[in-house]
Amino acid sequence: MIYQIRCSYCGCYMGEKEAPANKFALMMIEHGLTVESHSICEQCKQHVLNDIMSYADKGGFYDDK
Numbered sequence: 095m096i097y098q099i100r101c102s103y104c105g106c107y108m109g110e111k112e113a114p115a116n117k118f119a120l121m122m123i124e125h126g127l128t129v130e131s132h133s134i135c136e137q138c139k140q141h142v143l144n145d146i147m148s149y150a151d152k153g154g155f156y157d158d159k
């Protein structure tokens with residue numbers, strides 16, 4: 095079956111993929127819902143990476159202050 099791929103962060107549409115159906119997906123379709131799979135778009139990936147890097151730069155990952 096076809097799954098719609100969306101960015102989990104901003105919700106933008108990223109295309110679709112073919113993958114095996116499962117009980118949950120079939121139930122979603124039965125209820126008229128779109129079956130989605132999640133990923134992260136390039137923009138959000140950069141944003142999240144920048145956040146992590148700036149946190150690390152401030153020594154945020156270390157407890158020994």
Ligand SMILES: [Zn+2]
Pocket residue numbers: 101102103104105106134135136137138139
């Ligand atoms: Zn995004």
